[in-house]
Amino acid sequence: MELVRATEAAAIRAVPFIGRGDKNAADKAAVDAMRVFLGTVNFDGLIVIGEGEKDEAPMLFNGERVGNGRGPACDIAVDPIDGTSLTAAGRQNALSVIAVSSRGTMLDASSVFYMDKIVTGGAGRGVVSLDQSIGDNIRSLSQKTGKPVGEMVLAVLDRPRHAGLIDEIRSAGAGTRLMSDGDVAGGINAARWETRIDMCVGIGGSPEGITTACALKAIGGYMQGRLAPKDDAERAGGIAAGLDIDKLLELEDMVSGDNTFFVATGVTDGGLVDGVRRMGPIIRTESIVMRSKSGTTRRVIAEHLASKWL
Numbered sequence: 001m002e003l004v005r006a007t008e009a010a011a012i013r014a015v016p017f018i019g020r021g022d023k024n025a026a027d028k029a030a031v032d033a034m035r036v037f038l039g040t041v042n043f044d045g046l047i048v049i050g051e052g053e054k055d056e057a058p059m060l061f062n063g064e065r066v067g068n069g070r071g072p073a074c075d076i077a078v079d080p081i082d083g084t085s086l087t088a089a090g091r092q093n094a095l096s097v098i099a100v101s102s103r104g105t106m107l108d109a110s111s112v113f114y115m116d117k118i119v120t121g122g123a124g125r126g127v128v129s130l131d132q133s134i135g136d137n138i139r140s141l142s143q144k145t146g147k148p149v150g151e152m153v154l155a156v157l158d159r160p161r162h163a164g165l166i167d168e169i170r171s172a173g174a175g176t177r178l179m180s181d182g183d184v185a186g187g188i189n190a191a192r193w194e195t196r197i198d199m200c201v202g203i204g205g206s207p208e209g210i211t212t213a214c215a216l217k218a219i220g221g222y223m224q225g226r227l228a229p230k231d232d233a234e235r236a237g238g239i240a241a242g243l244d245i246d247k248l249l250e251l252e253d254m255v256s257g258d259n260t261f262f263v264a265t266g267v268t269d270g271g272l273v274d275g276v277r278r279m280g281p282i283i284r285t286e287s288i289v290m291r292s293k294s295g296t297t298r299r300v301i302a303e304h305l306a307s308k309w310l
Contacts (some may be wrong), residue, residue, distance in 0.1 A: 044070070048077060082184045087267055156201055185270055187221075190216075227245050263287060
């Protein structure tokens with residue numbers, strides 16, 4: 001619940017900036033709110049995935065310590081708004097996110113910004129692979145799940161770099177769900193049984209990949225990743241940081257152990273959670289809380305007195 005309070009605060013503070021076209025202002029408001037609440041949590045948190053290097057982000061930067069210093073030592077991934085552009089444009093699927101694992105278990109991939117990913121439900125384990133073509137992955141998962149290829153839907157970030165991938169998916173006979181941003185929600189929805197999305201594929205942020213991995217460990221999903229440096233300089237930087245750039249990363253390589261938490265509060269409405277809503281004197285938030293050790297997913301609906309926030 002302490003973590004939920006932090007994502008709720010970030011989401012609520014971002015609301016005045018929804019649809020206003022200023023993603024940096026929205027992000028700053030969310031960062032400031034999240035940092036205040038994280039400072040009260042009973043843990044010794046080390047931010048492995050944050051807002052960037054210290055000179056670029058004075059709050060919640062990579063390597064910053066958060067929490068009150070008492071309690072378990074943890075690795076932290078924070079994204080006060082996953083989908084700042086979505087928030088600025090007033091689009092769906094913007095989230096405030098925190099992921100936590102035991103100290104030393106979360107891969108620090110911050111030196112390489114992009115990662116090629118494939119995410120499915122648990123049925124994809126041993127069935128899909130980044131080393132296979134997307135057509136083979138679709139057909140293999142179809143055979144394993146018994147779902148016809150023509151009914152399968154794959155979530156993909158709508159980017160020019162994915163034009164060929166999108167064509168391959170459609171040529172294989174499956175459909176696409178194109179996302180403007182927010183591939184954390186896309187990856188999680190690919191692993192949830194109650195959604196129409198069967199797979200989330202393509203190149204997105206490596207921080208978002210590690211964050212998604214924390215959630216998947218709690219819901220029994222499957223994921224592979226491979227770092228995708230944008231140029232030779234970034235590749236060299238990743239190697240200097242000790243990363244195996246060409247390694248096919250399994251879920252356990254991204255977050256090891258079985259003690260992860262994933263918490264997200266909706267900023268705008270989406271397929272994972274509803275966004276923040278003002279209802280007269282009440283502000284309502286919806287959050288999702290996933291824990292790997294117990295294998296539980298909880299939804300938290302909270303009503304906040306608006307007078308406490310205005």
